Amino acid sequence: MIGLLPFLLVGAAATAAPAPLLTRLDKMARILAMEDARNPGDGELERDLADPDRGVRRRAALAAGRIGDDSLGPALLRLLSDPEAEVRQMAAFSLGLLADKRASDALVAALKDPEAVVRARAAEALGRIGDAAVAPALAALVVETIPKEATVLTVRGDDPGSARDPWLPQRLALFALVRLKDVPAAETALLSAGRPRFDWWAATWAAMRLEAPALRPVLVAAASSSDPLSRALAARGLGALKDPAALDVVAPLLRDRDQQVAVNALRAVGAIGDPRGVGMVAPGLRSPDPVLVWESLKALAQLPPDRTLRATVVNLVGHDQPWIRAAALPVLARMDREEFALVLSGLDPDPAWWVRAALAAALGAAGDDVSLGILYGMLRDPDPRVVPAVLEALRKARGPDSLDTLRRMLESPDFAVRAAAAEGLTELKASGQSDVLAAAYQRSQPDADLDARLALVAALAAQKDTRALDTLRTAAAPPRCARRGRTRRGRGGSPCRGRPSTTGRPWPSTIPGRTPSSTRPARSSTRATAASRSISTSSTRRSPPPTSSTSPGAATTTASRSTASCPAS
Numbered sequence: 001m002i003g004l005l006p007f008l009l010v011g012a013a014a015t016a017a018p019a020p021l022l023t024r025l026d027k028m029a030r031i032l033a034m035e036d037a038r039n040p041g042d043g044e045l046e047r048d049l050a051d052p053d054r055g056v057r058r059r060a061a062l063a064a065g066r067i068g069d070d071s072l073g074p075a076l077l078r079l080l081s082d083p084e085a086e087v088r089q090m091a092a093f094s095l096g097l098l099a100d101k102r103a104s105d106a107l108v109a110a111l112k113d114p115e116a117v118v119r120a121r122a123a124e125a126l127g128r129i130g131d132a133a134v135a136p137a138l139a140a141l142v143v144e145t146i147p148k149e150a151t152v153l154t155v156r157g158d159d160p161g162s163a164r165d166p167w168l169p170q171r172l173a174l175f176a177l178v179r180l181k182d183v184p185a186a187e188t189a190l191l192s193a194g195r196p197r198f199d200w201w202a203a204t205w206a207a208m209r210l211e212a213p214a215l216r217p218v219l220v221a222a223a224s225s226s227d228p229l230s231r232a233l234a235a236r237g238l239g240a241l242k243d244p245a246a247l248d249v250v251a252p253l254l255r256d257r258d259q260q261v262a263v264n265a266l267r268a269v270g271a272i273g274d275p276r277g278v279g280m281v282a283p284g285l286r287s288p289d290p291v292l293v294w295e296s297l298k299a300l301a302q303l304p305p306d307r308t309l310r311a312t313v314v315n316l317v318g319h320d321q322p323w324i325r326a327a328a329l330p331v332l333a334r335m336d337r338e339e340f341a342l343v344l345s346g347l348d349p350d351p352a353w354w355v356r357a358a359l360a361a362a363l364g365a366a367g368d369d370v371s372l373g374i375l376y377g378m379l380r381d382p383d384p385r386v387v388p389a390v391l392e393a394l395r396k397a398r399g400p401d402s403l404d405t406l407r408r409m410l411e412s413p414d415f416a417v418r419a420a421a422a423e424g425l426t427e428l429k430a431s432g433q434s435d436v437l438a439a440a441y442q443r444s445q446p447d448a449d450l451d452a453r454l455a456l457v458a459a460l461a462a463q464k465d466t467r468a469l470d471t472l473r474t475a476a477a478p479p480r481c482a483r484r485g486r487t488r489r490g491r492g493g494s495p496c497r498g499r500p501s502t503t504g505r506p507w508p509s510t511i512p513g514r515t516p517s518s519t520r521p522a523r524s525s526t527r528a529t530a531a532s533r534s535i536s537t538s539s540t541r542r543s544p545p546p547t548s549s550t551s552p553g554a555a556t557t558t559a560s561r562s563t564a565s566c567p568a569s
Helices: 001-014 024-037 044-048 055-068 070-079 085-098 102-111 115-128 132-143 168-182 183-190 201-210 213-222 229-239 244-255 261-270 278-284 288-302 306-316 321-336 340-345 353-366 368-376 387-409 415-428 435-445 451-461 465-475 485-490 526-536
Strands: none
Touching: 001 368, 024 044, 024 055, 044 055, 055 070, 055 085, 070 085, 070 102, 085 102, 085 115, 102 115, 115 132, 115 168, 132 168, 132 183, 132 229, 168 183, 168 201, 183 201, 183 213, 183 485, 201 213, 201 229, 213 229, 213 244, 229 244, 229 261, 244 261, 244 278, 261 278, 261 288, 278 288, 278 321, 288 321, 288 435, 321 340, 321 353, 340 353, 340 368, 340 465, 353 368, 353 387, 368 387, 387 415, 415 435, 415 451, 435 465, 451 465
């Protein structure tokens, strides 16, 4: 009987129930968890890339690109031959995220795919990879769709937000050429015998971004397009070329009925900087549109001063909109340096702090003794948000002579003032300041905002002496609570007081079946973290929102029809 026991155990094992199969929802959840942890799960994600379910394959392809593991590249390359177009286009998109040049040949072949969305994502991926050798293939993708009998192909009504847009391949191919910065290939795509192939905002955008004189015919033709976006982009591109000959093309756009076109034309005249531009911009000072008045003032600030406009600009110093007053002050300072301070002497301080900050910049540009006297008085402005602009103006006007003022302001109770003072010392490249900078760094330790400490670290790094190095080592060391963390974690506690424990997180830190030692950490963005910190507090150096619905920021023309997001389902 005892001898039969092994056979009975084997029979019981043979009749045991098989492991339950994962449902589609389970697979999607695990793919999401792997993507969130930036961990391919010991081959699990690669198996998902070959799953019979096309939806699972598509979602796994996106996760593979976002995880960024080059070992998944071969599996993604195989998906470029998948029978489902949605899987192929996602594989192409993710290969672009991996940015592995070994995928270039397969993606060039995908430019011939029968599905437009796959061709589009292959072009986008080639632009992300950055292999200049593929530029001719991208140009060919753009050109081959143009009817041979068409002299200029006019495109209207395309939808960059739709994956089914028929112009998606051509648009993303042009964007890829811009990423590659390949001007000869762009010439092939945009010009035929020196004449534009397209009347299309995307073609104008590409020429504008490349800033190449060879593409000037595209911009000149777009300036007379019936599409206001093309006209606005043309003006912007001509301004970037800084060619005075373009003023004749830009001049009609200054009177355009579309506000964005006129705004970009004014900016172009300012960027070109030719003296003839003063007379072209001056009528904008009397425009009923306050945005155009503001843009005209900004353009005049870049052009040679013209005293014949002094009376008009002086009137704008008293405009009811504070952002127009702020723009008028630098223009008046440039055209009337000798009497600028005298003009201001009879005025009360502006109620808007950012106008006073603009005044500080204008006084610094004037740089005379009277202006400097006013600036020193502005150091006592009741609103500390003005003081950083005053410090910057003093540094530019006085240079090394502003050193004592900057050192004194390192003791300010306001973190933004201390940050501005530290940045000023860095710009002056003043040596021997380690002691005061180290003391200021210690005073900044309790600050909730990092601006002052970051500026002080940069200033200390420029000192290059032992005192500065010791302070930088202290700044680089982990906080005391982190050093005590091992002991506290051993007792089940959180390492730092006030920081939430992660013991109750809803998602595991590692994927089941993968050892923690081989888990890849999630990628982080230091730049994004710093940006989030910079907007999380009411820093005294932030520019205020305009008080009018017709703010100057609302007039900015952007053709950033983004293709960076993942393709639509």
